Amino acid sequence: MLNLILFGPPGSGKGTQSEKIIQKYKLVHISTGDLLREEVANQTELGMKAKKIMDSGELVSDRIVIGMIRKKLEEHRAGPGFIFDGFPRTVAQARELRKALTDYDEEISVMISLDVPREELVKRLLNRGKETGRTDDNLETINNRIDVYEKQTIPVAHYYDKMRKYVPVDGMGSIDAIFKRIVKVIDQLK
Numbered sequence: 001m002l003n004l005i006l007f008g009p010p011g012s013g014k015g016t017q018s019e020k021i022i023q024k025y026k027l028v029h030i031s032t033g034d035l036l037r038e039e040v041a042n043q044t045e046l047g048m049k050a051k052k053i054m055d056s057g058e059l060v061s062d063r064i065v066i067g068m069i070r071k072k073l074e075e076h077r078a079g080p081g082f083i084f085d086g087f088p089r090t091v092a093q094a095r096e097l098r099k100a101l102t103d104y105d106e107e108i109s110v111m112i113s114l115d116v117p118r119e120e121l122v123k124r125l126l127n128r129g130k131e132t133g134r135t136d137d138n139l140e141t142i143n144n145r146i147d148v149y150e151k152q153t154i155p156v157a158h159y160y161d162k163m164r165k166y167v168p169v170d171g172m173g174s175i176d177a178i179f180k181r182i183v184k185v186i187d188q189l190k
Helices: 014-025 032-041 045-055 062-075 091-102 118-132 139-162 175-187
Strands: 002-007 028-031 081-085 110-115 166-170
Touching: 002 014, 002 139, 002 175, 014 028, 014 081, 014 175, 028 032, 028 062, 032 045, 032 062, 032 081, 045 062, 062 081, 062 091, 091 139, 110 139, 110 175, 118 139, 139 166, 166 175
Parallel strands: 002 081, 002 110, 028 081, 110 166
Antiparallel strands: none
């Protein structure tokens, strides 16, 4: 089973590349952002709590996120593998994911990190906000999200690097050029 983490700051292209990876490798997509947005759209109690947190650019609690992830793992136990998009965001989440996968005799195959300069991230997020109406369309929220990423999620890369599962990939260039770099990393695992 191929279990892949696609990692990178907000605006690095994780969602776009996830779609291409899913298409090629038939993995089950687990995006905490999508799961949370679905809860918000359905106006569930969880969704309303999450919306307030997400609108400020902060991270939703580990307890909430881990529960959603375990549910998805259980639903798709027989699949070809998973791609985790935007998760784990903290070392605590990485440890919990490791425990959850171990319960199914699985582990993370690789963490691919999309490296994109901050100026480009801001530009991409401002454009995405204009095009989609997402809440990350103002400079203050964008900078806060990137700051939160740098403080809270970069240690996750170190966690996987210690296990020799972290692979940085240049996230600049065309979507197809970036995808070719990702495919090269994944195909070396086989």
